[in-house]
Structures are given as C-alpha cells and as structure tokens.
Amino acid sequence: MALKCGIVGLPNVGKSTLFNALTSAKALAANYPFATKDPNVGMITVPDTRLDKLADLVDPQKVQPTTIEIVDIAGLIKGASKGEGLGNQFLGNIREVDAIVHVVRCFEDTNVVHVDGSVDPVRDKDIIDTELLLKDMETVEKRMEKIKKQAKSGKKEDQKLVAVGEQILAHLEGENPARTLELEAEGADLLKEMYLLTNKPILYVCNVDEESVHDGNEHTKRFKEAVANENAEVILISAGIEADIAELESKEERMEFLEDMGLSEPGVNKLIQACYKLLNLITYFTAGEKEVRAWTIRDGWKAPQAAGVIHTDFEKGFIRAEVIKYADYVALGSESAVKEAGKMGVEGKEYVVIDGDVMHFRFNV
Numbered sequence: 001m002a003l004k005c006g007i008v009g010l011p012n013v014g015k016s017t018l019f020n021a022l023t024s025a026k027a028l029a030a031n032y033p034f035a036t037k038d039p040n041v042g043m044i045t046v047p048d049t050r051l052d053k054l055a056d057l058v059d060p061q062k063v064q065p066t067t068i069e070i071v072d073i074a075g076l077i078k079g080a081s082k083g084e085g086l087g088n089q090f091l092g093n094i095r096e097v098d099a100i101v102h103v104v105r106c107f108e109d110t111n112v113v114h115v116d117g118s119v120d121p122v123r124d125k126d127i128i129d130t131e132l133l134l135k136d137m138e139t140v141e142k143r144m145e146k147i148k149k150q151a152k153s154g155k156k157e158d159q160k161l162v163a164v165g166e167q168i169l170a171h172l173e174g175e176n177p178a179r180t181l182e183l184e185a186e187g188a189d190l191l192k193e194m195y196l197l198t199n200k201p202i203l204y205v206c207n208v209d210e211e212s213v214h215d216g217n218e219h220t221k222r223f224k225e226a227v228a229n230e231n232a233e234v235i236l237i238s239a240g241i242e243a244d245i246a247e248l249e250s251k252e253e254r255m256e257f258l259e260d261m262g263l264s265e266p267g268v269n270k271l272i273q274a275c276y277k278l279l280n281l282i283t284y285f286t287a288g289e290k291e292v293r294a295w296t297i298r299d300g301w302k303a304p305q306a307a308g309v310i311h312t313d314f315e316k317g318f319i320r321a322e323v324i325k326y327a328d329y330v331a332l333g334s335e336s337a338v339k340e341a342g343k344m345g346v347e348g349k350e351y352v353v354i355d356g357d358v359m360h361f362r363f364n365v
Contacts, residue, residue: 045066
C-alpha cells in the first residue's frame with residue numbers, strides 16, 4: 001500500500017530538518033523561505049519491536065519492515081490560495097497526500113529567521129488553515145455550480161446534494177475544517193468526492209527546543225488549547241535532537257544519546273507511529289525461514305484483502321488463512337509449537353485481520 005503523509009508548515013519551522021531525520025535523505029535544510037521548492041519524497045521504515053522479536057525467534061535470511069511514504073512540501077505562505085509564493089504548487093502537493101503532518105515552530109532562536117518576525121504557533125497554524133479553507137471554498141463553489149445545474153431537472157437526489165453542498169460551504173465559511181463536519185452517508189460521499197484539503201486527517205508536530213521536549217513550554221500549551229476541539233493529535237519533537245540522532249552511525253550510539261537526553265525512543269518513532277494511526281493502518285506479519293515481514297493494511301480489512309497486499313493472485317484465489325496470534329507465537333516460541341498446542345486458527349473470507357496477526361495464506365489460481 002503506497003500511502004503518503006505530507007509535512008507542511010510555514011517556511012523555517014523545521015520541516016526539512018525533520019524530514020531529513022525521518023528519511024536520512026538530505027533535503028536542503030536552509031535558513032530561508034523556499035529552500036525546498038520541489039517536494040522531497042522519502043520512504044520511512046515503520047519501527048515495530050514485534051518484527052524484531054519474530055526475527056529473533058525465526059532467524060530468517062531476511063527481515064523486511066513495512067514503510068510509509070513521506071513528502072516534504074515546501075513552506076506555505078499567506079496568499080498561497082491565490083497563488084502567492086509557490087501557492088498553487090504547494091496546494092497541489094497537499095492534495096496528493098493521504099494525511100497531513102503540520103509542523104509548527106515552538107522554539108525561540110535568534111539565528112533562525114521567522115517569516116513573520118516572531119514565534120507564534122497559533123498564528124502560524126491559522127495562516128495555513130486559512131489558505132487551505134479558502135482553496136476548499138473555491139473547490140466547493142465550483143462543484144456547487146455543476147450540482148445546481150443538474151438540480152434544475154427537478155431530481156430529488158440532486159436537490160438534496162445542493163442542500164448538502166451549502167451545508168459544507170457554510171461549515172468552511174465558519175472557519176471550520178471539513179474533517180470536523182458530520183454528515184449522513186450521502187453527504188459524506190459528496191464530501192469525500194470533493195477531495196478537500198481540510199478533510200484530510202492531521203497530526204500537529206510542535207517543534208521545540210531540547211529543554212521543552214518532555215513537558216513542552218508556553219508556546220505548546222497555548223497551541224494545544226487552540227486545537228483542543230479539532231480531534232487531532234499533537235506531539236512534541238525537537239527537530240534539532242532528531243537531526244543529531246540521525247547522524248549517529250550505530251544503534252548503541254543512538255541509544256546512549258537518547259538515554260543522556262532522558263528519552264525512551266527517538267521522536268521520529270513517535271511521529272511515524274502517529275502517522276500510521278492517523279491513516280487508520282495496522283500491521284500483520286508473515287514469518288518463515290526465508291523472510292520475516294511486516295505488511296501494512298487498513299484497519300477492518302478482511303483476510304482476502306490482506307492477502308492481496310502480498311499479491312493480487314492471493315486475493316483472487318483465496319482459500320483460507322492460517323492465523324497465529326502474535327502473543328501465542330512469542331509465548332510458545334515457534335510455528336510448530338503453536339500448531340502442537342492447537343493455537344493456530346484457520347479462517348475464511350470473512351475473517352477481519354487483527355493488528356499483530358502472523359498469517360499464512362492458502363490460495364489457488
């Protein structure tokens with residue numbers, strides 16, 4: 001599953017530094033607006049201790065984690081919805097991602113220029129929100145013109161859609177993101193079809209200084225209060241710390257550095273796991289001598305859909321899935337021990353895969 005998270009924010013909030021730490025790809029992290037004119041794309045590994053544990057038990061030839069695509073989108077500025085700066089390009093890039101990681105600056109540093117002269121994460125967030133809302137209103141208005149033309153034929157369905165469209169527009173005009181609007185099935189379908197920027201799930205990342213990485217600061221406190229009604233997660237990360245960690249060669253060095261900082265894991269791990277959750281994703285595993293591998297699927301998928309991620313033939317010719325619960329695999333130590341204990345489940349087409357399932361598919365094409 002090729003799923004993308006896009007990192008957005010005003011210029012100079014730490015997006016590219018964070019992207020570099022996430023991907024260890026070296027995007028240009030320069031101290032001036034528009035350092036990253038083209039979106040940088042990187043594949044990031046989803047950290048999962050369960051994969052490591054299974055690999056220890058099976059000792060395979062190869063271990064393959066699952067990944068998410070991350071896109072570093074150039075800094076948005078006031079007026080982007082009208083094409084200011086590189087507005088149209090930025091908004092187009094945002095439209096192509098599945099979820100938004102919005103980075104706000106919550107640190108003071110006289111060496112890093114702020115595009116608006118002072119540090120105020122709530123104002124910064126509002127600037128980007130306004131640009132996305134203005135673009136969404138334009139999208140809805142264009143769509144409404146078409147729907148209203150259709151509704152002239154007198155079809156009840158079309159007239160209903162006009163009412164829904166007006167409801168969506170009023171919601172946006174009230175400065176509310178589309179994702180906070182609750183609609184019945186038909187309306188929800190129309191909303192989905194519009195591909196609105198503010199309908200994408202969002203994660204806020206407060207980029208803080210080293211001292212604030214545990215408990216935050218006045219900026220993060222104000223910011224959390226401002227987004228309290230948005231049903232969005234907020235995490236604290238110090239892009240500076242993450243950049244330092246990314247430069248360390250060995251796992252031992254990284255662990256030692258984290259310990260010195262009083263952290264249990266890198267902030268990028270928190271960020272990746274939060275992106276995973278944001279996209280409503282879960283992981284299942286396949287485990288054999290050749291390979292132990294993590295696979296990404298949507299939460300709620302049934303066994304044949306999950307099998308299709310490996311190969312479309314697995315879904316077409318699905319017969320059954322042999323399923324071992326992760327906890328049973330670890331407790332008993334091997335597939336054969338699980339079988340002997342009668343703990344392997346044999347599931348059919350209606351089985352809903354659970355996060356952590358270790359699976360083997362039988363199929364016939």
